[in-house]
Each structure stands twice: as structure tokens, then as C-alpha cells.
Amino acid sequence: MTGFVRRFGTLAALIAIIIAFSIASPDAFGSPSNLINITQQMTLLAIVAIGATVVMAVGEFDLSTASIVSFGGILVVFLFKAGVPAPLACLAVLAAAAVFGAVSGFVVSRFEVLSFIATLAVGTIIGGITFWLCEGATLFGDIPGGFRDIGRGTMLGLPTLTWWLIGVAACAWIILDKVEIGRRLYAIGGNREAARLAGVRIVPNTMFAFIVSAVLSALVGILLTARIGSANPTGGGGYLLSAYAAVFLGMTAFREGEANVPGTLVGAAIIAVIGNGLTILGVSTFLQDIITGTIILAAVLVRRAGKQGA
Template sequence: MTVYTERAKGSPVADFIAENAQILSIAVFFLACVLVFTAGTPTFLTAGNILNVLRQAAPILVVAVAMTFVIVTGGIDLSVGSQVALINALAAIVMAAGLPWPLAALAMLALGAAIGFAQGWFIAYQGVPAFIVTLAGLSILRGFALWMTEGYSIPIKDAAGFFWFGRGDLLGIPVPALIAVLAAVIGYVVLHAARYGRRVVAVGSNMEAARRVGMPAQWIIASVYMLCGVASAAAGLLIAARLGSGSSNAAVGFELQVIAAVVLGGTSLTGGRGTIVGTVLGTLTIAVIGNGLILMHISPFFTQIVTGAIILVAIWLNTRFFNTRLRLPGLKGGRSK
């Protein structure tokens, strides 16, 4: 006769490390990057450079928070860079045509929501794989941006209030960074404490089971892409406000950075598990690497190699290591005959 016993009570420290292994690992990696670049260049850890890193990382973090919800459902959005470029260019065009910037901003956010929902409708209600839909969106939306601007940059004039969102600061902190922090806080509360967040996790874990217990699974999937569209529009507006212009060439490779930040932060590509704290750390890591390499006079093109390598390693850790429960002292279960 086989007798099963309960798992022995483990060490609180060991339990904490096991439950937060992914976040702790990216935190350690982030600190290691900071130490390396601090030793490599004296300008890295200056206040001016840190604020610059936060300002540049803000659009990535805003979209990465929304992308976390998408990936938690088991999906992916490859079109976010093209969405940012389209909104960035179109915002400049409509403001140059005389539309007040508050109305232009609201219109762009609404357009971002519409684009995101359109893609989500194909994915959730028509059963087209997210990879295919968003890959098509990547091409279509960037094409529209190029067609509208003819490849030129569109300057934005007489919009001081709009520029404040991209260039201003509040209590010494860049406004874009404050907006990104607000997005991260809202994302954390929604994902970890709200009913909507629990439904997102449930759909990502087992869509059929979620549907059978009465959850609007298809709507949940469509809604996360709509959320990603709104976030992409906000990022496009932040970039336009910072640069004072709109361009169809904005945010090239943006989707790579966003996905790298989310995956590096520990969100599972198979769905059902994600963390906003990890996404924040992943975004800061990507931003620090890009900034540090430039300060060390390493080719900016090398950052693409580093980003790609980070994605590969993160996915490998995700599938080969973190999907298996860490075996630490004090966590061993018991079974005896």
C-alpha cells in the first residue's frame, strides 16, 4: 500500500525565491548590466543620462504593459511598431492641418483602439492565428504610413501643450516616464487584482475551460488586442511629442524591443502566466543595454544583435528552466511506502 504524505513546510526564503525566480533573475541581470556600463563609461550613471534612459524607455514600457496581456492569452502582436508609426505620422498630419492637439490625441487613441479591435476580431472570432493577422498588420499599417507621408517627416508646430507630454518634466522626472509608470501601475492592478485580469489569465491557461464556465473568452482575446492598439497609439503620440514631428519611419524594430522586454520579464509565450513587474524590469534592461552600448561607442546596430540574443535566451529559459518548478532546499515533497 502506498501512503502519500504532505509536502514538508519549506523555508520561507526558499519558497519566496522559487515563486519569484523569474523576476529575481531579471533583476539580477538588470543590476549586472548597470554595473558593467557604470564601470565602462563614467557618463552612464549621471542624473542626466538616467533621465534620458527613462524618457526613451517610456513608449516601450507603455506598449509592453499591454503586450503582457496579449501574450498572457497565448497570442502575440507583431504590428505594434507599425501602429506606432501610423499614429505618429497621422497625428502630425492632422495637427498640421489645423486640428487642435487635444482632439487629435483623442482621435488617435480611438483609431488605435479600432485598429487593435479589428485585428482582435480576426483572431478571436474568425480563428485566424495571431501571428498571421498581426504580421499582415505590420505590413499594411506601415504601408499606410508611408503612403500618407510619402516617406517625409511631418513637422508639428505651435503645440506647446502637446510637446510637454514628450519633453516636459514634473518634479524633475520626465513626463513620459510618469505616464509609463502610471500605465504599469494600472496594468499591475488590473492583471493581478481585477476580474478582467483573472479572466485574461484563465483564457490564456485554457480557453475552452474558460468558455465553458461562462467567460466571454472571444471578447477577452479581442479586447487585449484593442488594449494593445490604444497603448501603441499612446506611444506614437509620446514619440511625436518628444521629436516634434511625425514620420512613417518611426518605431522601426519597436515590436522586437517590446516582445523582448515582455518575454525577458518572465511572461510565458504559451500563455497563462505573466508579470507586470517583470515587464518593467525587462523594459529597463533593454533600454539600459541600448544606451550603455552607445555610450561605450559600440555600433548602435549591435544592439539589434544583443536584443535578438536576449529573446533567444529568454525563450530558452522560459521553456527549459522556468516551466519546471525550482528544486530548492526545503521544497522537497515527501512520499513513502
């Protein structure tokens, strides 16, 4: 019984929250179109959170994610203004992010710097570059219509953004749970020294995790720009805390205290559902933050209690 609660309690909480909002507001919240809309609303947060999940799998933190989201959005518009074609511009942005991820991962693993500090520094550098590129202003104009379609509209009955989430989540799940590199990443996160002594190479594997996180954050910057048609140098600011909140919520689901992709999806969904539902009920955004924070704390405490009881 307790094992069941531990594994599926967080998922049950998500379902309970959905049912509660559906009863409170059957027409607006509970409508199929709103529920589909929530999957679109959670996409950007969830993709950043999936990147964070991969970094947490090796037992590290990446505090540069929010900066990379802003950077990705600004750089792609900057390249458009310079006349670079959209596919090339997007690839360039992802490549630049990969470099930042590689730097963070290398510093953290090779020199054993605390990832908090290393990625805070890298994120600060990226923030500076971002402001330099856009001279502190919001960038708009020169954004091709075809590019904007990757972040809006629908495909096969689902919002385009939702497809992005499905694709990214599937890839990340395969990487972490199905192929060899995932075993290595979790082994490092579980016991770095034991993994090293068993022949797992710490530096390249850790770098890989940080590169995935950076590339996914940059992807979110691109999608965000495509969706709203402009780029703001602080556009990614809100993603850091909520992404890690989603990962921590997800660590209470399915597995015992390990960051995992399905769990992160549930975590991101909880945050998105609460946001959406409270907005529909007309609750002020301040109160929404208070409620979201309280729920995360409660989830972690419940898990703690469950663990001690076991």
C-alpha cells in the first residue's frame, strides 16, 4: 500500500486536482479544449524541466537554464535581422547553447566545481551576452512567418507546441531509461565515485547531460520567440524555479527520489493545471504563486513522511 502511494501518489494528486477544478468549473476548466490547451501551456516549462531532469540524473544542478532560454530567443531574432535563413539560424542557436552546456559540464566534472556555482557563473555570462546582442531591448520584426508556425497553430488535431513536448519527452525518456548512456548518467548521479571506479567516464557523460539541458533550454527560447513573435532578454526568467519545482515534484512520483522523465511531466502538469485552473476561477496571480509553492512543499513533506514510514 505505501509502495503504491509512493509510486503513484503524485499522479493521483494530479488527477485529484484536475477533478477538483472540473467540479468547480465544469464548463470552462473541464472542457476538452481547455485540457488540450493546458498541454500547450505546459510545453515550454516541461521542456526546460526535462533538460533539468537529465542534469539532475547525474546529481547536478543547472542554474543557467533561464539565461539560455532568453539567450536562444534573442540570438535567433538577431540572426534573422542579419539575414540568416531560419533553419540555419535555429541550428546556430542550438549549437551555441551546446557550447555553453559543454563548458558548464566540463568545469563541473573536470575541476569538481559545485554545479550551483559554475552554472550560476556561466548563466551570468550568457545573460551579459544576451543583453549585448539586443542592447537591452525587446527584439521584434524580421521574423519569418514560416518560423512562427513552429510555435503556433495545430497539427493533426493537437497544438504544434504539444507535439514538441511529446517529441522531446519521448527522446529524453529513451535516453535516460532505455539506452546505455542513461545507465551511466544515473550511475554517476547515484554514486559518482563508485561509477568512476567501475569505469564510467565522468567528464564526457556529465558534459553530455549539461549539453542536453542547454540545448533544450535554447529550443524553448526559439519556440517562445516563434510563439509570441518577439524576443525579450529576460523572457526566460520565470522558467528556472518552476522547472526545478516540476523536477522535484516528479522525483516524488514513480521512482524513489530520482529525477525521471515521466515524473517531471506529471510535475509540470501539476504546475500548469494549478495555474490554468486558478486563473479560470479568477484567483489573483499572487495567490497562485503562494498556492503552487505550498503544494510543492506539501508534496515533498508527504514523501518524506512516506519514506520514514517505510
